[in-house]
Amino acid sequence: MSEPKPRQHPVRRQSGPRPFLSVLALTAAGLLAGCDKPASQAAAPPAPSVTVAQPVKRTVTDWDEFTGRFEAVEEVQVRPRVGGFVTSVEFQDGAIVHAGDLLYVIDSRPFEAVAEQADGQLSDARAKVELAKRELDRGLNLVQTSAVSEQVVDQRRQALQAAHAAEMQAEGALKAAKLNIEFTHVAAPLTGRVSRHLVSPGNLVQGSDTGTSTLLTSIVALDPIYIYFDMDEATFIKYSKLWFEGKRPSSRDTANPVQVTLAGETKPSHDGTINFLDNRLDVSTGTLRSRAVVKNTDLSILPGQFGRVRLIGSAPYEALLIPDVAVATDQSRKIVFVVKPDDTVEARPVVLGPLDEGLRVIREGLKAEDRVIVNGIQRARVGAKVAPSLAQAPTGGKS
Known part of the structure; x- marks a missing residue:
C-alpha cells in the first residue's frame, strides 16, 4: 500500500493595486482629520468700526408747533x-x-357846478343878513321915539335870526359841494x-x-402782519397749569415770543409775539383761536399764506440731547444703539422730546456717560463687538 501524499497549501499571490488603495485610504483619513479641527482656529473677521458720541447736556425750552394762516393787520376796500x-x-x-x-x-365838473351854485346862495344869504341887521338897528332907534312899535322891532329881530339860519345853511351846502369835489x-x-x-x-x-x-x-397792510392759529384744548390746559405753577407767563398778559417757518423752509425765518387769545373755545373743534403779530420788513409774506408757528411751551430745564440720526425705529418704539464698556452693542429704548437747535431731546433711556452710536448703525449688531471711535461733541445747527 502506497503512503498518502502530503496536502499542499495553495500559495496566495498579492495583487498589484493593493498598495495604491492603502495610500488613498491614508490620504482620505488625513483630510478627514484636518476637517475635524475646531472652527476657533480659523481667522475671525475684525469688529466693525462705528462712531460714538456722548449725549450733550444743556438747558433747553420746549416749543409747541401749530399751523397758521397770515392775515393783514389792516385791510380796506376802496370805494368812491x-x-x-x-x-x-x-x-x-x-x-x-x-x-x-x-x-x-x-x-368833478358836475360837483363844481353845484359848488358855484352853493357859493352864490351863500352870498345871497349874507346880503340878507346885512339887510336884516340894518333894519333891526333902525327899528331900535325908532322905537325910542315911539315911531315904530315894539312888535315891529320883534319882527325885525326874528328876520335877522332867520337870515343867520339861511346863511348857515348856505355855508353847509357850499362845504358839502367842496367835499364832493375833493371826493x-x-x-x-x-x-x-x-x-x-x-x-x-x-x-x-x-x-x-x-x-x-x-x-x-x-389795499392790505403788510408790515407787520398777523398769523392766526388754533390751539387744542390739551395744550391750553398745559399752558394754564404752567402759569398757575409760575413756570410760564400767560400769553394773555405777556407777549410770549413765537418763531414762524414759511412753506418750503426748514428753519424759522421770522420772529413775532402773541398779542391775542380768544375768550372761549370753539365748541365744534375744541380749539382756542390765537394770534401773533410778526415782523415783515422784507414784505415777503402775503395775507393768505400758511406758516408753522413755534410757541414757547415749557419752563427751561436740563436735558440730554443726541443727533437725530442716531435714533432708530423698532416697530412701535424708538431706540438708540449704545456701546457698553466691553464694546458690545446694546439696543436702548428711549423716550424722545422735541428738536432743539438740530439735536433731539431724550427724555428717558439715556445717561450722560453713555456712548451712543451716531455713525455706522447699519454695521452694528446687538450683542456683537464693535470698534468704537469717539466723534466730536455734537452741537447741532439752529433749527
Missing part, C-alpha cells in the same frame, strides 16, 4: 364816496402805495400793497350815498 364817470386810474396794479396817494379820478380824487387810506384796478376809465361808478357803492380796488 361820490358817483360819476372815472376819468383816470393813477396807480399800477399790485404796487406799494402810501396813505394819501392818488388812486382814481372821477369827473372825486380817490386817495389811498393806508400804506400797503394795492390790488388790481377793478374799474377802467370811462365807466360810471356809484357813490357811497347810494348804498351800493362800486368796489374800485383793495
Whole structure:
C-alpha cells in the first residue's frame, strides 16, 4: 500500500493595486482629520468700526408747533364816496402805495357846478343878513321915539335870526359841494400793497350815498402782519397749569415770543409775539383761536399764506440731547444703539422730546456717560463687538 501524499497549501499571490488603495485610504483619513479641527482656529473677521458720541447736556425750552394762516393787520376796500364817470386810474396794479396817494379820478365838473351854485346862495344869504341887521338897528332907534312899535322891532329881530339860519345853511351846502369835489380824487387810506384796478376809465361808478357803492380796488397792510392759529384744548390746559405753577407767563398778559417757518423752509425765518387769545373755545373743534403779530420788513409774506408757528411751551430745564440720526425705529418704539464698556452693542429704548437747535431731546433711556452710536448703525449688531471711535461733541445747527 502506497503512503498518502502530503496536502499542499495553495500559495496566495498579492495583487498589484493593493498598495495604491492603502495610500488613498491614508490620504482620505488625513483630510478627514484636518476637517475635524475646531472652527476657533480659523481667522475671525475684525469688529466693525462705528462712531460714538456722548449725549450733550444743556438747558433747553420746549416749543409747541401749530399751523397758521397770515392775515393783514389792516385791510380796506376802496370805494368812491361820490358817483360819476372815472376819468383816470393813477396807480399800477399790485404796487406799494402810501396813505394819501392818488388812486382814481372821477369827473368833478358836475360837483363844481353845484359848488358855484352853493357859493352864490351863500352870498345871497349874507346880503340878507346885512339887510336884516340894518333894519333891526333902525327899528331900535325908532322905537325910542315911539315911531315904530315894539312888535315891529320883534319882527325885525326874528328876520335877522332867520337870515343867520339861511346863511348857515348856505355855508353847509357850499362845504358839502367842496367835499364832493375833493371826493372825486380817490386817495389811498393806508400804506400797503394795492390790488388790481377793478374799474377802467370811462365807466360810471356809484357813490357811497347810494348804498351800493362800486368796489374800485383793495389795499392790505403788510408790515407787520398777523398769523392766526388754533390751539387744542390739551395744550391750553398745559399752558394754564404752567402759569398757575409760575413756570410760564400767560400769553394773555405777556407777549410770549413765537418763531414762524414759511412753506418750503426748514428753519424759522421770522420772529413775532402773541398779542391775542380768544375768550372761549370753539365748541365744534375744541380749539382756542390765537394770534401773533410778526415782523415783515422784507414784505415777503402775503395775507393768505400758511406758516408753522413755534410757541414757547415749557419752563427751561436740563436735558440730554443726541443727533437725530442716531435714533432708530423698532416697530412701535424708538431706540438708540449704545456701546457698553466691553464694546458690545446694546439696543436702548428711549423716550424722545422735541428738536432743539438740530439735536433731539431724550427724555428717558439715556445717561450722560453713555456712548451712543451716531455713525455706522447699519454695521452694528446687538450683542456683537464693535470698534468704537469717539466723534466730536455734537452741537447741532439752529433749527
